[in-house]
Amino acid sequence: MxxxxxxxxxxxxxxxxxxxxxxxxxxxxxxxxxxxxxxxxxxxxxxxxxxxxxxxxxxxxxxxxxxxxxxxxxxxxxxxxxxxxxxxxxxxxxxxxxxxxxxxxxxxxxxxxxxxxxxxxxxxxxxxxxxxxxxxxxxxxxxxxxxxxxxxxxxxxxxxxxxIDLSRFHCVAPERQVPAGDEFVLLAVGRLHPQKDYPNLLRAFSMLPRTYEGRGLRLDIVGEGAERNRLEALARELGIESRVHFLGVRSDVPDLLNQADLFVLSSAWEGFGLVVAEAMACERRVVATDCGGVSEVLGGNGVLVPPSDHKALADGILKALAMPPDETVRMGCAARAHIESTFxxxxxxxxxxxxxxxxxx
Missing domain, CATH: 3.40.50.2000 (Glycogen Phosphorylase B;)
Incomplete structure (x- = not known):
């Protein structure tokens, strides 16, 4: 054909x-x-x-x-x-x-x-x-x-x-389902565009403690776009610029997902939320705004919060961070199985x- x-x-x-x-x-x-x-x-x-x-x-x-x-x-x-x-x-x-x-x-x-x-x-x-x-x-x-x-x-x-190409997106380090090292790494992926509502994410991150259970909290943002200067200025205004890393366009997103403890989607609207499914395929914990088809993608295997509500997003991140290790592993495995069968x-x-x-x- x-x-x-x-x-x-x-x-x-x-x-x-x-x-x-x-x-x-x-x-x-x-x-x-x-x-x-x-x-x-x-x-x-x-x-x-x-x-x-x-x-x-x-x-x-x-x-x-x-x-x-x-x-x-x-x-x-x-x-x-x-x-x-x-x-x-x-x-x-x-x-x-x-x-x-x-x-x-x-x-x-x-x-x-x-x-x-x-x-x-x-x-x-x-x-x-x-x-x-x-x-x-x-x-x-x-x-x-x-x-x-x-x-x-x-x-x-x-x-x-x-x-989702499951040959590219999979959990290569199962032990990273449980936080390790000196920092909890929060990862967001998507172009720097109003749809992704990164101001919502930055404001939510500014509400979180600098450390959690003795580890620092770091936010990595992958993507590029016209909003970058405005977002960097907002991070400075909120006093979080040293803990927020704008990584630009990257070709190693599967690796970054596997190095992260938590994936966060802060979008105001989405059709599907492809990167949510990619994070789930890598067995990451996911916190996402309930917009468009994101709830269909999650299938109950993550934390959903209302869009455009940075306090609710901060609370959702804290809820995900507080998951016991066995619950983190169980949810990661269930998320992967959901992606395999449906997406x-x-x-x-x-x-x-x-x-x-x-x-x-």
């Missing part, structure tokens, strides 16, 4: 990593895969060199949108895909509009969040909905949000969860290939 994957960009993010993992997984199953991205510079790539990757050069000029459509149509003509699978708002709309002038045997549009913009984007999703054979999103909560926002008619969008990449690849080949919905 020839599968053409199309995404808005290949910057650092959960959706981008997920599409690259999907490309690699499909390739490993013997499918011929090509991956197109509309705009920007590719930062994440599929691991397999057999997956052809090409940018369409779309910029902010509206004329470049139509240039990207022409470039996309050339790929349709040369590759002749059996399935076109688009991801994220701009790619979804572009590919749907392109279908007005070129033939695609099957078109699937995937959103990756509870919201991909305001009213205009919801309107454009709605009026182009019939151009896709099937729309999907990454959690029940995200599907419900799209219906409520008028972006998709009820019954036209289904859930297909994100998949492993193999499980999700099987679902996608079923949809691609049979039109199942």
């Amino acid at each position: 020839r599968v053409l994957l199309v995404i808005t960009g290949l910057g650092v993010g959960g959706a981008e990593r997920q599409v690259c993992d999907l490309a690699d997984g499909l390739n490993s199953l013997g499918h011929e895969v090509r991956l197109l991205y509309l705009t920007g510079t590719a930062v994440v790539w599929p691991a397999s060199s057999e997956v052809a990757v090409e940018g369409l050069g779309m910029g902010k000029n509206p004329l470049s949108f139509w240039g990207a459509i022409r470039a996309f149509k050339r790929h349709i003509e040369s590759f002749r895909p059996d399935v076109v699978h688009s991801h994220m708002y701009h790619a979804n709309i572009l590919v749907r509009l392109a279908r007005l002038t070129c033939s695609m045997p099957r078109l699937i549009s995937t959103a990756h969040n509870t919201s991909e913009g305001g009213r205009l984007r919801s309107f454009l999703y709605r009026v182009t909905d019939s151009l896709a054979d099937l729309s999907t999103n990454v959690s029940d909560e995200a599907v419900e949000a799209f219906v409520e926002n008028g972006a998709v008619p009820k019954g036209r969008m289904i859930v297909v969860y994100n998949g 492993s990449l193999d499980v999700i690849l099987s679902r996608w290939t079923e949809i691609y080949s049979s039109g199942a919905n």
